Amino acid sequence: MRLPDILQNRLAVPVIASPLFIISNPDLVIAQCISGVVGSFPSLNARPAPMLEEWLKRITGELAAWDVKHPDRKAAPFAVNQIVHRSNERLPHDLELCVKYKVPIVITSLGARVDVNEAVHSYGGIVLHDVITNAFAKKAIEKGADGLIAVAAGAGGHAGTISPFALIQEIREWFAGLLVLSGSIATGAAVLAAQAMGADLGYIGSAFIATEEANAAAAYKQAIVDGTAQDIVYSNLFTGVHGNYLRPSVAAAGLDPDHLPDGDVSTMNFHEGATKAWKDIWGSGQGIGAVKQVVPVRALVARLATEYAQARGRLLG
Numbered sequence: 001m002r003l004p005d006i007l008q009n010r011l012a013v014p015v016i017a018s019p020l021f022i023i024s025n026p027d028l029v030i031a032q033c034i035s036g037v038v039g040s041f042p043s044l045n046a047r048p049a050p051m052l053e054e055w056l057k058r059i060t061g062e063l064a065a066w067d068v069k070h071p072d073r074k075a076a077p078f079a080v081n082q083i084v085h086r087s088n089e090r091l092p093h094d095l096e097l098c099v100k101y102k103v104p105i106v107i108t109s110l111g112a113r114v115d116v117n118e119a120v121h122s123y124g125g126i127v128l129h130d131v132i133t134n135a136f137a138k139k140a141i142e143k144g145a146d147g148l149i150a151v152a153a154g155a156g157g158h159a160g161t162i163s164p165f166a167l168i169q170e171i172r173e174w175f176a177g178l179l180v181l182s183g184s185i186a187t188g189a190a191v192l193a194a195q196a197m198g199a200d201l202g203y204i205g206s207a208f209i210a211t212e213e214a215n216a217a218a219a220y221k222q223a224i225v226d227g228t229a230q231d232i233v234y235s236n237l238f239t240g241v242h243g244n245y246l247r248p249s250v251a252a253a254g255l256d257p258d259h260l261p262d263g264d265v266s267t268m269n270f271h272e273g274a275t276k277a278w279k280d281i282w283g284s285g286q287g288i289g290a291v292k293q294v295v296p297v298r299a300l301v302a303r304l305a306t307e308y309a310q311a312r313g314r315l316l317g
Contacts, residue, residue, distance in 0.1 A: 001176060001200055004126055004146075006104050010076045012036025013305040015191055016128075016149075016180055018205035019081035019107060020214070021045065021157070022279065026058050028213040031297035033075040034066050036305070037204075040079035040107060043094040052094055056080075056101040079105035079128070084113050095119055107149065109158070110241070112136075117144035128180060132160025134170040147178030149203055154184035156206045156285030158243045159234070165197060172198040184229070186287035188307025192315075204304075206285040210294045220282050221294050223248055229286040236263040238281050249282040 003014075016038040017028075024041035032039030046052035059078055067074045080103045084091060095116060098106055102123045108116060109130050117127045121144070129140035130149040137148050150171060152164035160167070164183050171179060181194040182203035191202035209216050210224040223231075223246050233250055236242040240263045250257040295303075 001178060003200060004178060006077045006126070007038070010036070010074060011038070012076075012301055013188060013191060013308050014195065014201045015301075015304060016040065016079065016201055016203050017208050018156075018182060018203050019045075019079070020205055020209060021283070023209055023214050023216045025213075025215045026055050026062075028208065028211070028215065028297065029059055029078050030062050031211075031213045032208070032301070033063055033078050034070075035298045035301035036076055037301055038076050038079055038105065038201075040081055040105070042081040042083065043098070044083060044088070044090065049090055049093055052097050053101075056097055056103070060101055077104035079103070079107050081107040081109060082116065083110055084108050084116055085110040091116075098125070099123055108140075108145070112140040112143045112145060114143045117146075126178075128178065130182070132167075133162065134167065137171050137175065141175060141177070147180065148175065149180040149182055150199070151203075152181065152183035154229070154232075154244070154286035155182045155203075156244050157283040158239070158241050159183070159285070161234075161242075164194070168194075168197045168199055184285050184287035186285075186290040188304040188309070189311035190287070190290075191304065191308055192311045206283075206288050207291050207300060208297070209284070210291050211297045211300055212294060213297050220246075220249075223282065224284060224288050224291050225293055227284065228289040231288070232284060232286050233257045233260070235260045237261060238263065240264050243283060244285055246282040246284045249280065253280050 017032045019040040019042045029039035029041050046055045063075045106120045107128050120127050126146040128147045128149050129145040130151050131137040132151050150167045151160050152167045153161050179199050180201045180203045181199035185202045185204050186207045194202045210221045231247045232244045233247050237260045247257045
């Protein structure tokens with residue numbers, strides 16, 4: 001499909017950098033946007049709550065200043081991820097600030113809500129809702145989402161189990177709007193493959209953990225560099241919802257990665273202090289074998305763009 005106006009001529013490569021809990025911060029988002037991909041962060045990363053306005057003021061200000069200085073190479077828009085699960089007591093506060101600062105893209109997770117979509121539409125923003133099944137995708141669009149993020153098998157953090165081939169195919173049978181694919185995408189060739197399947201954009205998270213701007217411990221970044229798909233564990237123990245995590249971090253917490261007990265969705269919470277699991281247990285997708293070193297964001301985006309162009313060249317002969 002034709003990309004929304006806010007994305008036209010703004011992308012060096014057709015990618016949204018996924019919001020990384022704890023890790024995504026203004027430094028990372030700004031670097032992503034000026035490098036030519038959509039940068040994003042979870043609103044809950046700004047703690048305590050008043051810090052969110054500081055972040056939004058800085059991001060919007062610095063991106064606007066970049067655009068003035070670089071009229072021929074304007075920054076990509078940014079996105080804020082809102083957890084709409086009932087345990088997120090901050091949602092009204094955070095959504096109000098998104099409206100105030102007219103956040104271009106809002107990514108909603110763990111539920112779809114008409115009121116949230118209407119609030120974003122009130123100032124002309126767009127809503128992308130992440131889903132792990134076709135049924136959830138239909139519900140999201142029925143409730144007013146503008147586009148979908150199909151979180152397929154192999155994605156980092158909270159992820160589904162359906163093959164990207166199957167998930168994209170099923171959604172495209174009825175949905176012609178903006179569709180983003182998440183799941184083990186860490187190269188430009190994988191972004192092109194996502195488009196060949198029917199997606200408009202690739203959704204990349206884990207590769208951005210191993211960047212200089214990311215708010216992640218050095219050991220976490222190195223584990224991404226050293227890891228492969230075999231180092232990923234899929235479990236619902238830590239948040240009550242199934243997700244993919246780095247095996248070494250699970251073992252370091254004193255747990256047996258191969259014999260983890262089941263979690264309970266009722267234990268999920270996003271209160272102010274609910275970050276310990278994500279500090280000790282490191283989320284990651286299966287695509288990390290493509291990450292070979294810790295680099296600045298601009299270098300990662302340049303690699304993706306080069307690989308994307310090379311893949312297109314190979315296919316076109």
